[in-house]
Amino acid sequence: MNVRQETKPVVRVSIAILLVVLAARPARxxxxxxxxxPAKGDQFSIAVLPDPQAYTQSYDIAKGGERWGGxxxxxxxxxxxxxxxxxDNRAKYNxxxxxxVGDNVQHFGYDAKKARNPRSYDAKVxxxxxxxxxxxxxxxxxxxxxxxxxxxxxxACGNHDYHFAGQGSLDSREYDRFFGPGRWRDVxxxxxxxxxxWYKGDDKGWVYxxxxxxxxxxxxxxxxxxxxxxxxxxxxxxxxxxVTDQAIAWAHTVLKQNPGEPTILTTHAFISGGGKWLTAxxxxxxxxxxxxxxxxxxxxxxxxxxDNDQIFLILCGHTWSQKHVVARNAAGHDVHxxxxxxxxxxxxxxxxxxxKPADGxxxxxxxxxxxRNGSGWMRLMLFDPAKGRIAAYTYSPTLGLWxxxxxxxxxxxxxxxxxxxxxxxxxxxxxxxxxxxxxFRARFGPxx
Numbered sequence: 001m002n003v004r005q006e007t008k009p010v011v012r013v014s015i016a017i018l019l020v021v022l023a024a025r026p027a028r029x030x031x032x033x034x035x036x037x038p039a040k041g042d043q044f045s046i047a048v049l050p051d052p053q054a055y056t057q058s059y060d061i062a063k064g065g066e067r068w069g070g071x072x073x074x075x076x077x078x079x080x081x082x083x084x085x086x087x088d089n090r091a092k093y094n095x096x097x098x099x100x101v102g103d104n105v106q107h108f109g110y111d112a113k114k115a116r117n118p119r120s121y122d123a124k125v126x127x128x129x130x131x132x133x134x135x136x137x138x139x140x141x142x143x144x145x146x147x148x149x150x151x152x153x154x155x156a157c158g159n160h161d162y163h164f165a166g167q168g169s170l171d172s173r174e175y176d177r178f179f180g181p182g183r184w185r186d187v188x189x190x191x192x193x194x195x196x197x198w199y200k201g202d203d204k205g206w207v208y209x210x211x212x213x214x215x216x217x218x219x220x221x222x223x224x225x226x227x228x229x230x231x232x233x234x235x236x237x238x239x240x241x242x243v244t245d246q247a248i249a250w251a252h253t254v255l256k257q258n259p260g261e262p263t264i265l266t267t268h269a270f271i272s273g274g275g276k277w278l279t280a281x282x283x284x285x286x287x288x289x290x291x292x293x294x295x296x297x298x299x300x301x302x303x304x305x306x307d308n309d310q311i312f313l314i315l316c317g318h319t320w321s322q323k324h325v326v327a328r329n330a331a332g333h334d335v336h337x338x339x340x341x342x343x344x345x346x347x348x349x350x351x352x353x354x355x356k357p358a359d360g361x362x363x364x365x366x367x368x369x370x371x372r373n374g375s376g377w378m379r380l381m382l383f384d385p386a387k388g389r390i391a392a393y394t395y396s397p398t399l400g401l402w403x404x405x406x407x408x409x410x411x412x413x414x415x416x417x418x419x420x421x422x423x424x425x426x427x428x429x430x431x432x433x434x435x436x437x438x439x440f441r442a443r444f445g446p447x448x
Contacts, residue, residue, distance in 0.1 A: 036380065044096045057131075097225070102241055104132040108164060136153070152236075154223065180220040243294065244292050273319045273339065280299075312333070
């Protein structure tokens with residue numbers, strides 16, 4: 001297996017019998033800047049919502065804790081802003097799909113009875129789920145999930161979306177209640193009208209057997225969707241955090257039912273911000289032994305991805321920062337793994353919001369907890385089949401700014417000027433605009 005981690009020089013190391021290669025970034029325009037142009041021709045885009053947990057968390061829960069600089073989290077409107085921006089700009093950028101990579105809430109689990117007390121910890125945690133639900137409902141007409149959605153979307157399950165914080169628990173009762181099959185299916189098990197045509201099913205009730213015995217029965221954390229763009233039908237797999245053997249077996253059945261369709265896989269955790277492949281423990285769910293263990297990123301690769309050539313893109317979050325790694329599958333083709341996560345943001349360079357003056361200088365260089373919660377940054381991935389390339393952009397509806405790359409010694413353009421954020425919040429060299437080659441025709445044949 002060959003792996004190319006973006007921004008690293010060529011290095012060859014041997015891991016067991018596998019050859020892992022870390023190589024330089026594929027050629028791209030060095031002066032790539034934001035904002036992206038409106039989509040035209042067969043261009044289209046997908047929107048990625050990284051770890052909304054700091055936005056849906058709107059309470060100071062622990063006395064003297066869970067706060068920055070004495071200020072509490074009051075940022076639930078930022079996820080609203082992100083979803084609404086996607087809906088409002090779906091025509092401009094031809095946004096065909098949207099996905100939350102998981103960690104839709106910050107705090108683990110609540111007791112439904114205790115939550116009846118509005119001052120209880122449990123009520124506040126329940127409020128986080130209600131905040132997330134309210135935000136994602138904005139994909140629908142009148143924010144009513146029983147009405148048609150503006151575009152297909154998916155909501156992955158992150159490690160914070162389980163009921164217990166413990167590594168060995170896969171109890172996801174809150175996720176199941178708010179974003180499990182009950183959201184997408186009717187009481188008879190059919191897909192609700194609001195999701196008809198693109199929600200293609202989940203693993204609810206799916207039985208995984210080992211040695212003739214039942215290992216587990218799916219609860220619906222794993223689901224699949226389709227969307228059409230650029231003359232193709234794309235398959236999207238949404239897999240649980242700490243992907244279990246059961247989820248992998250289910251995903252194989254979905255791929256067999258949709259042979260040859262270009263496939264994007266989203267799972268909450270896969271690589272770190274430094275580009276390293278995560279262990280199951282580092283993902284936050286490490287179920288060992290038994291009939292349905294969780295897998296490391298390399299385990300998911302070996303058991304599911306490397307031999308399924310139709311999977312060309314993996315989206316994930318979980319670890320702060322962003323990184324692009326390219327792995328070579330068994331067919332000798334590239335699989336692009338793209339991680340992005342902005343909650344709590346970065347260790348330095350945070351900017352204080354201030355009144356925007358007429359000359360376009362919008363922000364002051366002072367630390368503030370405003371940016372520790374992510375500042376509303378999200379990603380827009382623009383696909384250009386005709387030119388054979390994919391570009392990832394970083395945008396904040398909260399700030400109304402696109403992030404742009406700059407060289408380490410470039411201090412000529414202040415943040416916020418001309419509607420562009422010049423990398424003060426992001427480490428220099430951590431590309432907030434990323435462009436790379438991808439030939440859809442060579443990989444998947446001519447579009448229909």
